[in-house]
Amino acid sequence: MSRTIALISEHASPLAVLGGVDSGGQNIYVGELARQLASLGYSVDIFTRRDEVKLPAEVHWLSGVRVVHVDAGPAEPLPKEELFQYMDEFAASMEAFVQSQPYRYMLFHANFWMSGYVAMLLKERLAIPFVVTFHALGKVRLMHQRETDRFPSERCEVETQIMQSADAIIAECPQDEADLTELYRADARKITMIPCGFSPHEFHPIDQAYARMLLDLPATGKIILQLGRMVPRKGIDTVIESLALLQKNLPDARLVIVGGEYEKAHLHADQEYRRLRKLSETLGIADAVSFEGRKNREQLKYYYAAADVFVSTPWYEPFGITPLEAMACGTPVVGANVGGIQYSVANGKTGFLVPPKDPEALARKTGLILKNNDLRRSMRQKSIARVNECFTWKRVAEQMDVVYRRFGSQQPEAVGDNRQFVRDAFYEAADTFRLSAESLTDAILHAGDTLSATFKKGGKVLVCGNGGSAAESLHFSAELLGRFEMPKREGLPVISLVADTAMLTAWSNDECFADVFARQVAAYGRPGDVLVCLSTSGNSANILKAMDKAKQLGMECITLLGKDGGQAKAKGSINIVIPSSNTQRIQEMHLHIIHLLCSMVERGLTDRPAGQRASPLLQNIEISARKNGKTSHKHAAP
Ligand SMILES: O=C(CO)[C@@H](O)[C@H](O)[C@H](O)[C@H](O)COP(=O)(O)O
Numbered sequence: 001m002s003r004t005i006a007l008i009s010e011h012a013s014p015l016a017v018l019g020g021v022d023s024g025g026q027n028i029y030v031g032e033l034a035r036q037l038a039s040l041g042y043s044v045d046i047f048t049r050r051d052e053v054k055l056p057a058e059v060h061w062l063s064g065v066r067v068v069h070v071d072a073g074p075a076e077p078l079p080k081e082e083l084f085q086y087m088d089e090f091a092a093s094m095e096a097f098v099q100s101q102p103y104r105y106m107l108f109h110a111n112f113w114m115s116g117y118v119a120m121l122l123k124e125r126l127a128i129p130f131v132v133t134f135h136a137l138g139k140v141r142l143m144h145q146r147e148t149d150r151f152p153s154e155r156c157e158v159e160t161q162i163m164q165s166a167d168a169i170i171a172e173c174p175q176d177e178a179d180l181t182e183l184y185r186a187d188a189r190k191i192t193m194i195p196c197g198f199s200p201h202e203f204h205p206i207d208q209a210y211a212r213m214l215l216d217l218p219a220t221g222k223i224i225l226q227l228g229r230m231v232p233r234k235g236i237d238t239v240i241e242s243l244a245l246l247q248k249n250l251p252d253a254r255l256v257i258v259g260g261e262y263e264k265a266h267l268h269a270d271q272e273y274r275r276l277r278k279l280s281e282t283l284g285i286a287d288a289v290s291f292e293g294r295k296n297r298e299q300l301k302y303y304y305a306a307a308d309v310f311v312s313t314p315w316y317e318p319f320g321i322t323p324l325e326a327m328a329c330g331t332p333v334v335g336a337n338v339g340g341i342q343y344s345v346a347n348g349k350t351g352f353l354v355p356p357k358d359p360e361a362l363a364r365k366t367g368l369i370l371k372n373n374d375l376r377r378s379m380r381q382k383s384i385a386r387v388n389e390c391f392t393w394k395r396v397a398e399q400m401d402v403v404y405r406r407f408g409s410q411q412p413e414a415v416g417d418n419r420q421f422v423r424d425a426f427y428e429a430a431d432t433f434r435l436s437a438e439s440l441t442d443a444i445l446h447a448g449d450t451l452s453a454t455f456k457k458g459g460k461v462l463v464c465g466n467g468g469s470a471a472e473s474l475h476f477s478a479e480l481l482g483r484f485e486m487p488k489r490e491g492l493p494v495i496s497l498v499a500d501t502a503m504l505t506a507w508s509n510d511e512c513f514a515d516v517f518a519r520q521v522a523a524y525g526r527p528g529d530v531l532v533c534l535s536t537s538g539n540s541a542n543i544l545k546a547m548d549k550a551k552q553l554g555m556e557c558i559t560l561l562g563k564d565g566g567q568a569k570a571k572g573s574i575n576i577v578i579p580s581s582n583t584q585r586i587q588e589m590h591l592h593i594i595h596l597l598c599s600m601v602e603r604g605l606t607d608r609p610a611g612q613r614a615s616p617l618l619q620n621i622e623i624s625a626r627k628n629g630k631t632s633h634k635h636a637a638p
């Protein structure tokens, strides 16, 4: 069976400019999902309405992803509320295209209710199954903006029919799932919860001072950022009202508002802008509120990074991608306790949740973060870790792949797009490096100091691991027992426990593989020595047993782990857990950290409080260094 799928997104094209009234999260969702599915080996066609005469019928957008422009209604931009009348035409045009292709689609994935309607019609005609993500539900929208809702009245009825016909339904967050089952009585067995995501190449921590400089924002003072579409339901008025309250305690706090239909110079044409501007003038804080207008996607990360806190207080929000992007840039979020935001923001850890339309609560929580540097730092680290663990588009596509596979029996193609694969692996490695720099620096410094102190006291280091990690343990001992960057020093006592093939094979063969390292720790280890364990899973039995033995002997255990740290994390005294679930990326980071530790040990050899005598080992090192003409030691013994 083919692995070609169709994403249907009638009004939201990945090619469209973001930030306008009708383009936002769904454009990103469709584009990023397609991109990641392509790297999993899928061929993806995205079907979207032609809203411009000159658009080519097909655009080869990315390797493995085409955008197909479907004729439905006039070829001009139309508000999405007016599109339903053209959906029969959309289905007919799309059907003709589908029939003309040399392959059969494995499934359709519809986005938004009108695309769901198209998929439902095509399922009847072509017997191709469909998955649907609603992105927003009519009944929820009606609850919050009944008076301004301009969608056709049959929307909710059509949504119910789509839910009955769909083969699988994607809920974006627990609230969405509850709305589907409680408001529409959707069959819970069809629903899978898969959140939205962000892309770590696009959104990552950036130095705040640098970001402010690039954007020409004040270098000092607190910045609150509001970023997203400028429509009433986003609750930007609440944010402005909260600033007026906040300014009583924090007069240097200012609000930067990014987004809208227009660029900064033309914002006056935007009715919602005029309303919000007026509000800030009435409240007497116009000078502290700047409206930046629509920005290119590449610029957004600088805004997130320039801010001290990101706020998002919509009345309701099906998911809300901007809080994820802010967190990925290391900016804590104060968000409304609604929809997907209450799921993505970990209350009290990565930011705070407040009721919507409540400026006082918003001011209180924003103030808490702005006034407390330690809290902000801790939220920054937790935000970065949380989003990268739970909310990347790559992870979203992997979860989607599991759902799709129910409709196609075949395994992933052995070779997808190799070029894309290679590039993605580099980017993933770069992301892992960046994240590790954010979260591991303290633990690495601590480990380096511990190793230095151990050698200075005349202690030794034992190191072990399996497979690739066994090789790294040898790499580590070779650098220190041999030489790294410091010329002509004595060897340091580091023993890799994977080196003695005769012992390892005999003990595994005759006794028990799980004991091969513990046996050696018992024989070599002394109180004050250190055991360094490398394990990507943290669950290898021989590693765990070695750690138990080391602890019994009064040794310290430094671990280099990955994933969730496994059982080893609870046993280690210093744990360096790589923020990645990919074994290769973890191992690559381990090697980098081994090199850092070696550098730190060599630097530490010469650092000693003035007046303190060197250990016998260190004296030897210093003597040999001097003999060899190296006199640059900072505190060499007199
Ligand atoms: O190098 C690799 C994978 O990249 C393998 O050799 C890998 O190290 C082995 O499967 C190990 O046995 C895995 O053990 P661990 O990292 O979970 O402790």
Ligand SMILES: [Zn+2]
Pocket: 468, 584, 587
């Ligand atoms: Zn490997």
